[in-house]
Amino acid sequence: MADKLNQILQKQQKQIHEPDHADENIIQLVGFIIGDEEYAIPILNIVEIIKPIEFTRVPSVPEYVLGVFNIRGSVIPLIDLRRKFNLTPMNNTGDTRYIVMKGEDNTAGFVIDRLTEAIRIKSDRIDPAPESVGGDKGMIYGIGKREDSMLTILKVESLLKRDF
Amino acid sequence: MDDIQEILEDFLVEAFELIEQLDQDLVELENTPEDLELLNSIFRVAHTIKGSSSFLSFDILTKLTHHMEDVLNKARKGELKLTEDVMDVVLESIDMMKSLLNCIRDNGDDTSIGMDLADIITRLEAVSEGKDIPDSVEEEIEEETQVEEPEEEASEADYAKMSDDEVEAEIERLLSEKKAEAKKKRAAKEAKETEKSSPAPAPTPVPSAKPTKAAPPAKKQTSTLEQTIRVEVSRLDHLMNLIGELVLGKNRLLKIYDDVEERYEGEKFLEELNQVVSAISLVTTDLQIAVMKTRMLPIAKVFNKFPRMVRDLSRELGKGIELKISGEETELDKSIVEEIGDPLVHIIRNSCDHGVEDGEVREQWGKSKTGLIELKAYNEGNSIVIEITDDGKGLDADLLRSKAIERGMISEQEADSMSDKEAFALIFKPAFSMAAKVTNVSGRGVGMDVVKTNIEKLNGIIEIDSEIGKGTAIKMKIPLTLAIIQALLVGSQEEYYAIPLASVSETVRISLDEIYTVEGRNVLRLRDEVLSLVRLSDIFGVKQVYEPGEHTYVVVIGLAESKLGLIVDTLVGQEETVIKSMGDYLQGISGIAGATIRGDGGVTLIVDIASLMNMAKGLKINIRESMQTKNKTKTNPEDYTVLIVDDSKMDRTIMKKSMEPIGIKTIEASNGQEALNMLKSGEHDIDVMLIDIEMPRMDGYTLASEIRKYSRYKNLPLIAVTSRTSKADRLRGVESGMTEYITKPYSPEYLENVVRKNTKLTAE
Numbered sequence: 014m015a016d017k018l019n020q021i022l023q024k025q026q027k028q029i030h031e032p033d034h035a036d037e038n039i040i041q042l043v044g045f046i047i048g049d050e051e052y053a054i055p056i057l058n059i060v061e062i063i064k065p066i067e068f069t070r071v072p073s074v075p076e077y078v079l080g081v082f083n084i085r086g087s088v089i090p091l092i093d094l095r096r097k098f099n100l101t102p103m104n105n106t107g108d109t110r111y112i113v114m115k116g117e118d119n120t121a122g123f124v125i126d127r128l129t130e131a132i133r134i135k136s137d138r139i140d141p142a143p144e145s146v147g148g149d150k151g152m153i154y155g156i157g158k159r160e161d162s163m164l165t166i167l168k169v170e171s172l173l174k175r176d177f
Numbered sequence: 178m179d180d181i182q183e184i185l186e187d188f189l190v191e192a193f194e195l196i197e198q199l200d201q202d203l204v205e206l207e208n209t210p211e212d213l214e215l216l217n218s219i220f221r222v223a224h225t226i227k228g229s230s231s232f233l234s235f236d237i238l239t240k241l242t243h244h245m246e247d248v249l250n251k252a253r254k255g256e257l258k259l260t261e262d263v264m265d266v267v268l269e270s271i272d273m274m275k276s277l278l279n280c281i282r283d284n285g286d287d288t289s290i291g292m293d294l295a296d297i298i299t300r301l302e303a304v305s306e307g308k309d310i311p312d313s314v315e316e317e318i319e320e321e322t323q324v325e326e327p328e329e330e331a332s333e334a335d336y337a338k339m340s341d342d343e344v345e346a347e348i349e350r351l352l353s354e355k356k357a358e359a360k361k362k363r364a365a366k367e368a369k370e371t372e373k374s375s376p377a378p379a380p381t382p383v384p385s386a387k388p389t390k391a392a393p394p395a396k397k398q399t400s401t402l403e404q405t406i407r408v409e410v411s412r413l414d415h416l417m418n419l420i421g422e423l424v425l426g427k428n429r430l431l432k433i434y435d436d437v438e439e440r441y442e443g444e445k446f447l448e449e450l451n452q453v454v455s456a457i458s459l460v461t462t463d464l465q466i467a468v469m470k471t472r473m474l475p476i477a478k479v480f481n482k483f484p485r486m487v488r489d490l491s492r493e494l495g496k497g498i499e500l501k502i503s504g505e506e507t508e509l510d511k512s513i514v515e516e517i518g519d520p521l522v523h524i525i526r527n528s529c530d531h532g533v534e535d536g537e538v539r540e541q542w543g544k545s546k547t548g549l550i551e552l553k554a555y556n557e558g559n560s561i562v563i564e565i566t567d568d569g570k571g572l573d574a575d576l577l578r579s580k581a582i583e584r585g586m587i588s589e590q591e592a593d594s595m596s597d598k599e600a601f602a603l604i605f606k607p608a609f610s611m612a613a614k615v616t617n618v619s620g621r622g623v624g625m626d627v628v629k630t631n632i633e634k635l636n637g638i639i640e641i642d643s644e645i646g647k648g649t650a651i652k653m654k655i656p657l658t659l660a661i662i663q664a665l666l667v668g669s670q671e672e673y674y675a676i677p678l679a680s681v682s683e684t685v686r687i688s689l690d691e692i693y694t695v696e697g698r699n700v701l702r703l704r705d706e707v708l709s710l711v712r713l714s715d716i717f718g719v720k721q722v723y724e725p726g727e728h729t730y731v732v733v734i735g736l737a738e739s740k741l742g743l744i745v746d747t748l749v750g751q752e753e754t755v756i757k758s759m760g761d762y763l764q765g766i767s768g769i770a771g772a773t774i775r776g777d778g779g780v781t782l783i784v785d786i787a788s789l790m791n792m793a794k795g796l797k798i799n800i801r802e803s804m805q806t807k808n809k810t811k812t813n814p815e816d817y818t819v820l821i822v823d824d825s826k827m828d829r830t831i832m833k834k835s836m837e838p839i840g841i842k843t844i845e846a847s848n849g850q851e852a853l854n855m856l857k858s859g860e861h862d863i864d865v866m867l868i869d870i871e872m873p874r875m876d877g878y879t880l881a882s883e884i885r886k887y888s889r890y891k892n893l894p895l896i897a898v899t900s901r902t903s904k905a906d907r908l909r910g911v912e913s914g915m916t917e918y919i920t921k922p923y924s925p926e927y928l929e930n931v932v933r934k935n936t937k938l939t940a941e
Contacts, residue, residue, distance in 0.1 A: 069780040070672060071759075072717035073767055081759055081772055083780050086422060088772040090762045119761050175762050 038136040042157070042166065044129035045112065048100045051164055052125075053132055053157065058169040060113040060120065062128065065105050075177050082122060084113060091122045092172075116173040123172065132157075132164070139166065188229055189282050190407070195222045196275060197481050203268060204484040210259045220249045226274070235287045238277045241294055244301040245270050251305050261492070266300050268485070273297060410511065413472050420461075420468050421661055421755035425774050427461040428753065430454055432776030465661060474514045476554045476561070477505035482518075483525060483552060490529040497547035498533050500525075504554035509561045509657055513635055517563070517655065520631045523624035524565050524651055525550065532569030532649055542646060544568065559656060559663055560679055566650040572643035574600040584609065594695075596706070601641040602738035605629040629737045633787045636662075636679050638735040654679070664754040664773070664783060667732060668747035669713040670720060671887075675754050675773060675783045676743075682735045684748060688728050697797050701731060701742055708733065710742040711793040713784075716768060736786045741793055752776075756783060768792055814840035817936050818861050821845045822852040822880065823869040823898070828921075832867055832898065835925035839933060841865075849875025853883055856890070863893065865935050867928075868915070870899040870906070878913040885914035894935035898923070 042053035043062075061084075068082040068091045077096035081088050091111065096102055108127035113120065134157050142153040152171050157164035202219045206212065227242035248267060251257040259267075273292060280290040434454045441447060480502050491498040509517075533539075533548030540546055553564040574597040581587045581603050587595070603609060607626040632639055637655040656662065656679035664675035665684075685703065692710060693700050699710040710731065714721065731742045754773035759766075770785035819836060823829045824847050833843050844861055846852035849872055856863060866884075870877035877897055884890045897910045900921040910918045917931055 067779055069772070069782060070719075071763060071766060071769065071782065072719075074763070078763070081763065081780050081782075083774050083778055086425065086774065088757045088759050088774065088780050090760065121760075121762055173762065175764075 042132040045125040046127050047094045053166050058114050060115045063111050093124045116170050119173040200485045204488045216253045237287045248305045428776040472511050473508035476507050479518045480505045501551045507554040520628040528567040532567035560654045563653045568648040571645040577603045633737045639738045666749035667745040669745050675781050680734045680786045683733045685731050708742040712744040817864045818842045819865045820863045821867045824872045835928040848872045849880035865894045881913040
């Protein structure tokens with residue numbers, strides 16, 4: 014038990030000290046799952062992550078705009094990323110979360126299947142989006158290569174851009 | 178803060194106030210040329226502006242006012258008679274004075290627009306010498322350099338109300354005081370010249386304009402100094418936003434109190450809580466009204482320019498027209514005062530040009546030679562009503578119809594089915610003009626379209642009434658304020674919407690038989706009017722989950738000149754709503770004006786009446802049919818579904834078995850929570866529920882009362898099937914909303930019969 018604790022403490026210590034010498038090229042991301050894929054967005058664009066709450070449907074908008082909800086007095090839109098990515102819609106599960114993201118002049122909530130973890134990744138480990146998928150309205154910022162998996166990093170500005 | 182700029186702004190604000198009054202008084206004076214008191218007060222106004230502007234070294238302005246003053250002085254002493262021609266020159270010079278002041282406001286000096294005074298001065302001199310007035314020469318451009326040096330109007334004294342000597346003394350005092358002050362300030366500070374438009378004039382009472390009776394303002398000799406502060410409008414706006422948040426908080430608090438009251442009935446602390454909640458709610462409402470009041474301006478601000486306008490028009494058109502104004506002290510929000518000016522100008526111009534006939538024609542009709550236009554404002558509930566009435570020739574509905582057909586705006590059929598009121602509304606169509614030829618005053622078919630758009634923007638309603646030969650009355654109803662609105666909450670299927678109460682004229686409950694279909698339009702006969710009907714759920718494409726009953730509610734909404742009946746499923750009630758934007762992402766969604774936050778923290782959408790009416794036009798759904806076919810779909814027992822809620826598998830099977838003889842479809846849930854979720858998901862169309870009382874997670878009573886919270890399940894038969902037999906249990910069952918109460922053990926036949934009864938499926 015004590016060993017484990019020490020390990021964790023050491024790890025934390027390391028995490029604290031690490032940025033000092035790798036500061037400029039480390040990007041912090043939050044990873045989440047939609048469908049079978051893992052995606053990530055920069056942590057600085059996230060206002061907060063909440064459990065699903067009641068929302069109000071809005072007429073004459075595309076299907077992926079579920080409606081609007083109230084977050085501490087502001088009314089903001091709720092966008093279902095499953096529908097936006099043309100995946101089959103799914104009912105909320107216990108893991109479903111709303112990620113509230115903020116761009117330059119817009120704020121919106123996004124429904125995701127589940128959160129994974131906070132990710133630190135060196136910027137040289139991120140490749141630009143391959144040409145063939147870059148056509149997807151430029152929603153992808155880049156592909157992050159990790160030891161055992163790939164990570165699609167999304168462009169927050171284009172997620173928040175109204176395209177209807 | 179820039180001192181000199183501030184002083185200049187003060188000068189401008191006061192100058193504009195004075196000019197407004199001057200305008201009025203002069204028109205009034207024309208009707209009662211002998212009113213010395215009025216003359217004196219006009220003279221003093223001109224004198225004050227001259228004094229201030231000369232001190233500020235606005236030379237051009239000073240020169241102009243000086244010559245005006247000459248003329249007025251002679252008139253005052255009885256050396257000059259104020260004929261209409263003289264007045265024309267004087268009024269023209271006031272117009273020039275206004276443009277000079279505008280120029281000072283925009284550029285900081287009176288030279289930038291390069292006004293040539295030579296012509297007007299010659300004419301003013303001629304007038305004051307009593308000579309004929311030389312013809313007006315084209316105005317030319319002249320340049321002069323100015324030094325800006327404003328004077329501050331420290332005291333808010335209404336100069337017009339002082340006696341001559343007082344005015345002179347006051348000016349002397351101000352001049353010496355300000356000179357010293359200005360010098361000091363110049364030395365102390367280096368003024369940076371940031372241009373700012375002057376703030377709106379604070380509401381200072383202006384003597385009312387009554388062209389006919391001309392009550393001499395002498396009565397108000399005892400001048401009461403008004404205590405005012407000028408505040409930037411943006412600060413008031415900010416305050417209003419904060420109040421909005423507070424109102425939302427109050428709504429929330431009230432809702433929570435209701436919930437708490439239900440749960441802890443009879444507890445002592447409730448009373449205390451109640452006191453606090455009502456106190457806060459009361460104070461919030463008062464605060465809201467108080468802040469709203471600070472933004473209110475008397476409508477006189479707008480009305481004041483009309484006497485002058487009507488006078489000019491009547492000269493131009495060669496008709497005698499008298500304008501009667503009442504209710505100019507009625508107050509409304511600043512933002513609305515700004516919007517209301519243009520529509521009124523257009524309506525009054527129209528009344529002058531098209532409404533009032535020539536003198537001879539009027540005499541033939543047996544009316545007095547002078548036409549009368551009445552402008553009236555008064556409060557009605559949360560709205561202000563402005564009425565413009567003329568006693569002219571009135572609108573000819575048949576002529577309007579044929580004109581509209583001629584222009585291809587409506588078909589002959591449409592014209593036939595049009596009521597007179599609808600025909601009158603044609604004048605609001607763009608490019609529709611009844612004038613035979615385009616004149617200076619009107620005839621381009623633009624004016625009334627502007628009226629409609631502006632009033633729509635304010636969520637107002639327009640009504641026209643007219644009788645040939647008698648005259649026309651236009652009535653506009655406008656909400657008092659835009660930021661916090663009273664709204665009617667309505668339910669359409671599962672969703673709630675807020676309709677601005679100002680646009681709601683009434684609500685009625687109708688039966689489906691009352692809906693008729695005429696040429697693909699759904700209509701309702703309401704008293705002597707035929708009203709188009711649409712379902713709110715059709716406009717917004719809401720899922721139809723709720724079974725329509727025999728009756729339904731219609732909310733009659735009106736906007737500008739048109740009306741529409743909206744079919745909704747429930748009327749929830751009235752609530753104060755604060756309009757919140759939904760952000761850039763959802764900007765400009767058709768049919769939605771914004772959103773508001775409910776007492777329970779949820780979001781309700783506020784409908785945009787104008788775009789809603791547009792959307793309604795494109796709908797072609799036979800409401801009656803679609804509502805009735807829905808009823809017809811269930812004829813066979815297998816169309817019906819019963820939901821069995823019991824935690825014991827065996828009990829569920831027994832119930833299922835009892836249902837077999839009916840042939841009804843069964844589905845099962847093992848506890849209340851599960852059943853509620855099934856119901857809410859809308860996957861199954863459930864007709865009857867059999868509910869056990871004792872269940873894990875959520876018991877039968879709670880389930881029943883939860884279900885009854887949804888308006889669409891108000892009439893869903895809920896049958897308690899339980900082994901609890903005591904009377905208290907039965908009572909509780911009724912309280913929670915159970916329709917029937919069956920105690921175990923029961924015979925299968927009995928259960929079958931109860932279900933048959935509740936689904937109205939009789940045994941063959």
